[in-house]
Amino acid sequence: MRPLHPALLLAAFLASHAAADPLHLLFVGDDGGSAWRGVQLGVAEANILGEFTGQTWTVEALAESTSQQDSNTARATLAVFTDHRDSNLRRLADHFEGIPVLNLVDNQDDLRTGCLPNLLHMIPSHRMKEAAVVQWLGQHPGKPSLHLRALAWHSDFVKFAARDLNKRYRKAHGEAMTAEAWSGWVAVKLVIEAVTRSNASSPQALLATLHDGFEIDGQKGVPLSLRPTGQLRQPLLLVDGDQLLGEAPVRGAADVEDLDSLGLLSCSTAENFR
Amino acid sequence: MTLFPTCLGFPRLGFPGLGFILLLTLSPALPTLGEATGRVFVSNEKDNTVTVIDSSTDTVEATFDVGRRPRGIGLSPDQQVLYVALGEDNAIAVVDVQSLRLLRKIPSGSDPEAFAVHPGGVLYLSNEDDRMATALDPDSGKILAQIQVGIEPEGVGVSPDGRWVMVTSESTSLVHVIAVPAHTVVANILVAPRPREIIFAADSRWAYVTSELGREVSRIDVQKLVIDKKKKLDIPKAKPKGILLSQDEKTLFISLGRANQVAVLDALTLEVKKVIPVGKRVWGLALTRDGDRIYTCNGVDNTVSIIDTKRLEVLKTLDVGTAPWGVVIDD
Numbered sequence: 001m002r003p004l005h006p007a008l009l010l011a012a013f014l015a016s017h018a019a020a021d022p023l024h025l026l027f028v029g030d031d032g033g034s035a036w037r038g039v040q041l042g043v044a045e046a047n048i049l050g051e052f053t054g055q056t057w058t059v060e061a062l063a064e065s066t067s068q069q070d071s072n073t074a075r076a077t078l079a080v081f082t083d084h085r086d087s088n089l090r091r092l093a094d095h096f097e098g099i100p101v102l103n104l105v106d107n108q109d110d111l112r113t114g115c116l117p118n119l120l121h122m123i124p125s126h127r128m129k130e131a132a133v134v135q136w137l138g139q140h141p142g143k144p145s146l147h148l149r150a151l152a153w154h155s156d157f158v159k160f161a162a163r164d165l166n167k168r169y170r171k172a173h174g175e176a177m178t179a180e181a182w183s184g185w186v187a188v189k190l191v192i193e194a195v196t197r198s199n200a201s202s203p204q205a206l207l208a209t210l211h212d213g214f215e216i217d218g219q220k221g222v223p224l225s226l227r228p229t230g231q232l233r234q235p236l237l238l239v240d241g242d243q244l245l246g247e248a249p250v251r252g253a254a255d256v257e258d259l260d261s262l263g264l265l266s267c268s269t270a271e272n273f274r
Numbered sequence: 275m276t277l278f279p280t281c282l283g284f285p286r287l288g289f290p291g292l293g294f295i296l297l298l299t300l301s302p303a304l305p306t307l308g309e310a311t312g313r314v315f316v317s318n319e320k321d322n323t324v325t326v327i328d329s330s331t332d333t334v335e336a337t338f339d340v341g342r343r344p345r346g347i348g349l350s351p352d353q354q355v356l357y358v359a360l361g362e363d364n365a366i367a368v369v370d371v372q373s374l375r376l377l378r379k380i381p382s383g384s385d386p387e388a389f390a391v392h393p394g395g396v397l398y399l400s401n402e403d404d405r406m407a408t409a410l411d412p413d414s415g416k417i418l419a420q421i422q423v424g425i426e427p428e429g430v431g432v433s434p435d436g437r438w439v440m441v442t443s444e445s446t447s448l449v450h451v452i453a454v455p456a457h458t459v460v461a462n463i464l465v466a467p468r469p470r471e472i473i474f475a476a477d478s479r480w481a482y483v484t485s486e487l488g489r490e491v492s493r494i495d496v497q498k499l500v501i502d503k504k505k506k507l508d509i510p511k512a513k514p515k516g517i518l519l520s521q522d523e524k525t526l527f528i529s530l531g532r533a534n535q536v537a538v539l540d541a542l543t544l545e546v547k548k549v550i551p552v553g554k555r556v557w558g559l560a561l562t563r564d565g566d567r568i569y570t571c572n573g574v575d576n577t578v579s580i581i582d583t584k585r586l587e588v589l590k591t592l593d594v595g596t597a598p599w600g601v602v603i604d605d
Binding site for chain 2: 045048049052053161164165167168193196197215216217219222223257
């Protein structure tokens with residue numbers, strides 16, 4: 001027995017939802033990179049949710065944001081995801097002033113302390129990763145491996161529905177989900193959940209919602225939300241070589257839900273951006 | 275035949291004796307009833323067994339092999355057989371509650387985790403990998419319907435009146451409302467992140483859903499198919515999962531996972547009245563028919579706690595198999 005045709009259901013929901021137009025997102029960067037692949041999975045899943053809520057999401061990938069495309073693109077897009085770094089990243093944030101720009105790959109601490117109001121960081125900062133390693137070593141004393149590090153994600157992570165996400169990514173892209181891919185996926189999730197749940201219909205309203213403690217499930221077991229610096233607070237995974245060891249905050253060194261025990265930075269400027 | 279006024283082939287409800295007699299007169303085709311065993315069945319996810327507790331003595335009576343990765347557990351409407359979802363066998367085990375014999379395994383589609391038993395006997399189960407809810411006839415083994423839902427389907431609840439099946443999709447955070455027997459999705463209700471389980475009030479008027487990451491409980495108005503009330507549980511580390519209504523339906527009991535507690539809430543206001551410490555990573559919950567005791571599955575301690583619902587404290591703790599997940603009572 002088949003269920004009602006999806007088109008009938010979609011029509012019913014569109015009738016009961018104000019926004020029927022597609023919602024636009026933009027990716028700027030390397031469309032051969034894993035961050036982009038994570039974004040693509042995020043948008044595909046947003047559209048699965050959208051089948052039930054009457055929303056359609058589109059994402060465009062641009063290598064650069066050129067001056068010709070800029071005005072049209074900037075007018076239409078709710079958020080920008082990027083794997084640009086350094087000055088390119090800052091330029092992009094400046095250019096899309098007022099629109100959330102989500103940093104998917106750059107770890108540098110000074111991007112966080114700079115507190116650009118529209119620049120949001122999905123990937124953990126250097127300081128966070130260091131803090132995770134220090135917590136781990138504090139409880140696991142002995143000679144540390146040279147290959148010990150903290151990552152946002154690992155394809156062997158199975159707890160908290162991570163197994164399901166890793167399977168979905170592998171099914172979509174035929175490869176293991178990297179930290180940068182997860183960063184792209186979670187960036188999309190953060191944006192689309194905020195729009196769906198708070199009815200934020202403009203980039204400015206979206207940015208305000210995100211800066212107001214909006215929480216999502218990033219499939220790492222604890223709700224994720226933004227710190228005042230725009231950094232996504234999150235558990236991290238300790239990895240030695242390619243072997244997954246455990247999670248941070250590290251039980252015994254900190255409360256496992258005290259995500260700000262990992263490398264909390266503050267805004268270095270005096271100006272209040274809120 | 276011994277008469278049990280509440281064992282009518284309907285989900286576990288307290289029907290008065292007169293109602294039973296009327297139904298017996300009006301419904302000649304009732305299934306054959308036997309005496310309930312009083313057994314509490316617990317699925318042990320990591321050692322592929324089911325633990326059997328004798329509820330008259332609250333001691334472990336037996337443990338038997340059931341199949342690979344047992345999680346969801348439930349009874350047929352006539353309470354003659356136990357169903358256990360076997361995630362790695364892609365099947366539902368059917369076990370005789372008296373003899374504890376494994377009767378057969380019904381192929382169920384990929385990776386079954388949770389299911390609910392409709393009063394008419396059909397099993398509704400969630401297939402995590404496929405984004406499907408499946409209606410499975412346990413007698414014929416036929417799949418009657420497969421209904422597309424959201425990402426990571428898990429919790430399944432069936433209304434006592436048999437009209438609705440509700441399925442949660444954990445990653446899209448929706449409650450999908452399926453009309454029975456049409457098997458069409460008539461509503462999709464957005465709830466707080468990671469909805470896990472659903473239960474219905476006895477009159478089918480209300481449904482309650484736990485959201486694990488959102489740390490919320492929501493009450494759904496089943497007539498209007500919208501959220502009537504929702505509340506965040508202000509309990510540190512709460513990861514709401516299992517949910518039960520007390521016999522008088524004035525109280526909700528919610529298992530909190532790694533908070534290692536069962537929360538006690540006013541069912542009307544959704545305010546937390548008390549928390550009861552139990553074992554580690556508490557998920558599955560079951561209430562005795564008399565409403566006096568709750569059995570909880572403590573998945574990391576490998577124990578079951580038995581709670582006195584009047585005193586709201588643990589009476590006893592029993593060792594069971596490895597990683598107890600779900601529990602159901604034949605009483």
